[in-house]
Amino acid sequence: MTPVRVRFAPSPTGRTHLASGRTALYNYLLARQTGGQFILRIEDTDQKRYVPGSEQELMDSLRWLGLEWDEGPDVGGPYAPYYQTGRREIYQQYARQLIEQGQAFYCFCTPDRLEKVRQAQQQRKETPHYDGFCRNLDPGEAARRVANGERHVVRFKMPKDGSITVRDRLRGDITVENAMLDDSVLIKSDGLAVYHLAAMVDDQLMGITHVFRGSEWLSTFPLHGHIIRAFGWTPPEFVHLSILLKPSGKGKMSKRDTAAAMQDGHSIYIKDLRDLGYTPEGVVNWIALMGWSYDDAAEFFTMPDLIEKFSIEHLNPSPAAINFTKLDYFNGLHIRALPVDELARRIQPYLPEGDLATLQKIAPIIRERLVTLDDAPQWAGFFFRETVTPSVADLTPKGMTPAEGAAVARKCLSIIESLPNVSHETAEPPLRALVEETGLSAGQVFGILRVAVTGQTVSPPLFESMAIIGKEKVVERVRQAIGLLEQLG
């Protein structure tokens, strides 16, 4: 495939969502696969909705996912500026061209009048649309009014009859009657272009070959086709991605669903996912498969895999429900796939007391237990605490009294004290022999030791854990446990 030029063009109006991450990902994959360029363009033409900080979160989120752009606001590029507010004269120039061609017109209607027109139309059960009040004004007079500083917008002069056919890569040709289309605003009264004009102009000027965008753009797609045609340009390939539904698959995520996901330790925002201990590898694998698939079996993918295997043909146009359980699964998969020293580095922020050398010993025994990196403290916190504080109830195995438990613990203690060290090889055989001798189950004997040493009933494997903690500390903790049991028994 020839190198593509693709762009991800979000508006800085809120948090960076999963769906944005997915759109950006597909753009990135196609760019890397074909040796093309991935461009980040900020569509900030609606200054009323601008949310400070959203742009920073956006860039942080993309970079965290590993989606580095080749051209964009902070890295520059041959088509700068990459902020649309920096390109207002460009859009005005193209709008003027359309006016001169008779395919756009100045409109002086006030918001007030438009609102009244809309209401009247709705009362008559008509589809709201611009009534054409300024459509046929004398061009000379309109120009004079503009020169006089009269407040105005520029509207597209939609043909009254005929139809237009636009092509989506996933859905094929889409034909719409022009009569169904409106004289949409191209330039607002503040002089800035709206999306419909700005995006088409920028895509053309920036040499964009493929446009991935959400399917919410499908309804305005015919308008975009008209604009492109009016300028005589060759349209890029359009790929409208399916929308993401709430986990139940019934409707899109609502405020309530978003809150529920947070309650559950999940989130639809990329940055939150990072904070919750998800890995970029897991998140990328997960979102890649929401609307795309490779074949009837493969599903574990790293970024290099995806770059190699991604294809537009395997994109699915139907909506996909967000499945957080599957994110947990993929995250676990990728955590386990991480090299030990890398995993040690990744969990260090969650275990600030832990030194890297010890974390490298711990990583292999907790890796298959981690769903998120954030789980590390519950599995490995006891390695780094001075003392553990088990409860007598936990220390006493089912069907035994605390006194009986203490007796078993004493036997364990004397065995451990007699050992040169508590490696798996040295500690397990004599302790297994003890199990035989007492006639208890391995679970009962090792259970006492586990709680004594780790302070918890659920832990990484006992012998591996003891080996890491070291004989001295193990002895100390078992003694303490015996004290607890005898005191109460």
Next chain:
RNA sequence: GCCCCCAUCGUCUAGGGGCCCAGGACGGGGCCCUCUCAAGGCCCAAACAGCGGUUCGAGUCCGCUUGGGGGCACCA
């Protein structure tokens, strides 16, 4: 209301006329492994929305119905 899009197990999906009494994965159930919890292995339940066509033959093509979604702004 009008316009557009979508439709295979609960969920993500494979399938692009015979290879499908529909395959994989998550989740669920069972078994195995086992010092706890996981991970892993094996097995089970679970779907072509409905109705009409086209065809020797339809999950796959066409139409309608139903359901879901998006849009109808001087927002993107």
